[in-house]
Amino acid sequence: MFGDHRRSLILSQTAAFIGLIVVGSWVSIPFFPVPLTLQTLFVLLSGAVMKRYAVIPTGLYVLFGAMNLPVFHNGTAGIGILLGPTGGYMLGFIPAACIAGMAYEGSGRSRHAAGFILGTGTIYAIGMAWLSVSAGLSLVDAFIVGVIPFVPGDALKAYAAYFVAERYLSSEQGDI
Amino acid sequence: MAEILQYIPGSGLFHQLHPGTKILFIILVSIITILTTSIAVLIALLLVLFILALAGHLFKQVIQQMVLVVFMSVILYLITIVTVPEGTIVGYLIPSFIPAIGGNLPITIDALIVGTVLTLRFAILITAFQLFVISTQPRDLVHTMERAHIPADYTLMFVIALRFIPTLQMEGKRIHEAQLARGYHPGEGFIGRIKSVAPVMVPLVSNSLARATLLGLTIDIRGYRTRKRTSLRERKMGMTDKIAIPLMAAVAIAFAYSFVMVYLS
Numbered sequence: 001m002f003g004d005h006r007r008s009l010i011l012s013q014t015a016a017f018i019g020l021i022v023v024g025s026w027v028s029i030p031f032f033p034v035p036l037t038l039q040t041l042f043v044l045l046s047g048a049v050m051k052r053y054a055v056i057p058t059g060l061y062v063l064f065g066a067m068n069l070p071v072f073h074n075g076t077a078g079i080g081i082l083l084g085p086t087g088g089y090m091l092g093f094i095p096a097a098c099i100a101g102m103a104y105e106g107s108g109r110s111r112h113a114a115g116f117i118l119g120t121g122t123i124y125a126i127g128m129a130w131l132s133v134s135a136g137l138s139l140v141d142a143f144i145v146g147v148i149p150f151v152p153g154d155a156l157k158a159y160a161a162y163f164v165a166e167r168y169l170s171s172e173q174g175d176i
Numbered sequence: 177m178a179e180i181l182q183y184i185p186g187s188g189l190f191h192q193l194h195p196g197t198k199i200l201f202i203i204l205v206s207i208i209t210i211l212t213t214s215i216a217v218l219i220a221l222l223l224v225l226f227i228l229a230l231a232g233h234l235f236k237q238v239i240q241q242m243v244l245v246v247f248m249s250v251i252l253y254l255i256t257i258v259t260v261p262e263g264t265i266v267g268y269l270i271p272s273f274i275p276a277i278g279g280n281l282p283i284t285i286d287a288l289i290v291g292t293v294l295t296l297r298f299a300i301l302i303t304a305f306q307l308f309v310i311s312t313q314p315r316d317l318v319h320t321m322e323r324a325h326i327p328a329d330y331t332l333m334f335v336i337a338l339r340f341i342p343t344l345q346m347e348g349k350r351i352h353e354a355q356l357a358r359g360y361h362p363g364e365g366f367i368g369r370i371k372s373v374a375p376v377m378v379p380l381v382s383n384s385l386a387r388a389t390l391l392g393l394t395i396d397i398r399g400y401r402t403r404k405r406t407s408l409r410e411r412k413m414g415m416t417d418k419i420a421i422p423l424m425a426a427v428a429i430a431f432a433y434s435f436v437m438v439y440l441s
Contacts, residue, residue, distance in 0.1 A: 012395060014337070016391075018340070018341075019344040164381055
């Protein structure tokens with residue numbers, strides 16, 4: 001190719017995934033016990049498609065939110081949200097995408113599935129730690145409030161991400 | 177929510193400032209807000225922001241944003257009341273005349289103080305960023321990012337992502353309608369909404385990635401990164417900036433001095 005094709009591909013895929021994460025965070029699906037947003041689905045998918053470069057879209061997503069673009073859940077934005085009780089989940093997206101990406105650099109179904117589970121776990125760990133610090137809860141309380149209600153929805157999303165990723169990667173005949 | 181950067185044309189104080197100056201302003205306000213815990217300082221800062229908004233003819237937009245702040249403050253107060261149970265009790269969240277559950281969840285003065293500080297912080301940050309966003313054109317923001325030596329790749333990603341968001345939103349709607357037209361009936365209510373996700377998500381992801389691949393090829397073929405880029409319009413620092421930057425430096429020094437003094441004593 002003429003210039004650095006890999007680089008321009010990363011560039012445009014980054015833009016696409018930021019768009020997808022933003023659109024996913026605006027859609028809220030009623031679910032038990034808390035409503036689902038599709039943010040983590042696309043965060044995990046970005047890892048599957050962009051491998052370890054997935055830190056770029058997730059990092060920029062958080063940065064955009066900090067710059068007050070209405071990209072967080074339900075169109076909220078700003079440093080206030082990032083420093084608020086739920087900010088840790090947003091920060092957790094960055095390592096989660098990286099972990100999912102590193103899992104997808106290798107092959108094997110169990111490796112891919114493990115990457116998604118570990119990625120989701122990272123989001124929980126950072127979100128829970130930040131929740132307990134910012135709201136002054138004990139870690140056990142933060143676990144009850146900030147992790148358990150989300151487990152059924154996130155299990156569903158991780159499964160959906162795995163399903164979509166396998167379908168996408170098997171239909172794509174390698175890089176161009 | 178198709179408009180993501182809600183720029184409002186105008187010629188007030190904030191429109192005249194260089195974007196770089198405005199970013200400095202936001203950083204200064206954020207640092208003061210996060211470090212201080214004094215309610216008086218926070219209220220003063222919020223009033224200053226309101227006066228600046230009035231001077232910049234942006235008061236109406238800032239007040240509109242306050243609805244969100246009021247809504248968030250209720251949540252912040254509830255969280256602090258539940259999580260700070262120690263201190264002097266002034267009342268109960270559940271009135272004591274209600275049988276069985278009455279008299280639970282005490283409201284303490286400490287909780288109210290923490291809640292007020294959190295609410296004021298939230299209001300100040302929201303207002304400062306709102307002032308920045310509605311008075312800055314995306315074009316100027318991109319130029320400022322370039323001048324700050326942020327790599328061209330990142331500014332380009334920023335612009336493309338901004339462009340992609342409304343497109344993807346439209347695409348999601350279109351795919352949903354297309355699936356409905358093919359006789360796809362997700363069902364009503366709770367389970368239906370969940371079931372309707374997969375047939376929309378798979379085409380949405382693969383379409384947007386196909387679009388991204390095409391865009392990547394286009395960028396490459398048009399010779400991105402092969403020669404030096406120049407821009408048509410540049411925003412120069414004006415008189416207002418030259419006054420505003422020393423003023424902010426003075427405030428920063430004064431705040432740092434008082435903060436260190438309080439910390440040492």
